[in-house]
Structure formats: C-alpha cells, structure tokens
Amino acid sequence: METLIFNSTKELKKNKKELEDKLNVSITITGKKADISGEAVDEYEAMIVLEAINFGFSAKKALMLKDQDILFQHINIKKFTHRKKLEDVRARLIGTEGKTKRAIENITLSHLAIRGNDIGIIAPADLMQEVITALTNLIRGSKQSNVYNFLERMNAEKKKFPDDLGLKKDKKGK
Known part of the structure; x- marks a missing residue:
C-alpha cells in the first residue's frame, strides 16, 4: 500500500471511480491523504498518475501516463x-x-x-x-x-x- 499527500483532493474525488477502474487499484481518501492498494506494478503506475494530478493536471491528462512512451x-x-x-x-x-x-x-x-x-x-x-x-x-x-x-x-x-x-x-x- 502506497500513500500520497495531496494539496487538494478535489480532482481526485471527482474522478476516483474512473481512476480506480483504469489503474486497477483501490484508492482510499482520508482528508488530504490518499492510500493506494493493488498489485505492485499497478500501484507504481497509479503513484505516477496521482503525482501528476497532485501537481495540477486533469485526471484525463494524467491518465496518459499509463502509456509507457x-x-x-x-x-x-x-x-x-x-x-x-x-x-x-x-x-x-x-x-x-x-x-x-x-x-x-x-x-x-x-x-x-x-x-x-x-x-x-x-x-x-x-x-x-x-x-x-x-x-x-x-x-x-x-x-x-x-x-x-x-x-x-x-x-x-x-x-x-x-x-x-x-x-x-x-x-x-x-
């Protein structure tokens, strides 16, 4: 299980279901903290996507990071x-x-x-x-x-x- 601290969880809460489906992980939001659980590779991909969302990118743009290129x-x-x-x-x-x-x-x-x-x-x-x-x-x-x-x-x-x-x-x- 990985944990990420967010500046604002608004974008994450709005797109939580879509992110969970596309990243094959479970996301639990507690305050400004997001816990990610799933398989190790999926958690790693999810951490990268969530870091981009935390930086200020939309979920749609951040999900582009699933592509290896x-x-x-x-x-x-x-x-x-x-x-x-x-x-x-x-x-x-x-x-x-x-x-x-x-x-x-x-x-x-x-x-x-x-x-x-x-x-x-x-x-x-x-x-x-x-x-x-x-x-x-x-x-x-x-x-x-x-x-x-x-x-x-x-x-x-x-x-x-x-x-x-x-x-x-x-x-x-x-």
Missing part, C-alpha cells in the same frame, strides 16, 4: 535563473493570453502545468529533453521566437527520413 517530469524555475522577480519568468513561460505555453504544447505534443516555481511536464519520452531545453531557454531569457524555431527544427529533424535507405541501385546499375 509518455513521461511526467517537473523542473524548478529557481534552478535555471538568478532573477528575484520570478513572476516575470512565469509570465514569459505562459506568454500573452497563454500563447507561448500553448505553442510549446502544440509543437511538442506535451502538456504543461505551472504551479508556483515549478513546471510540470507530460510529454512523449522522445520529446521530453527538447521540451525541457525549450523551457530552460525561456527561463534563462531566450526570445520566444528562438525557442519556437528550436522546437520546429527538432521536430523537422525527427520527421526527416534519409533519401537513400540503401535499397536503390546506384546510377552505374550496380
């Missing part, structure tokens, strides 16, 4: 900047009317949640490092356009296939 990670803004006004840094990450955050999410197929001085990331494993690099560049003061270009360049490189797979004969007919 999707990861959850959080980074602290203070590790990457010496600025005293962290509100400015958070504002850069979110952008005007959420445009920067939305653009990063769309380009990288990820989900971001900003809580205090932490950023929660749910992203495909192969794109997680690019998302973290983009966010740290923004935190350190890079222009938003440079970060977008970086992400689009990374996406283009991942999608690019080599022209020659070694199946064609060369021009001499060999």
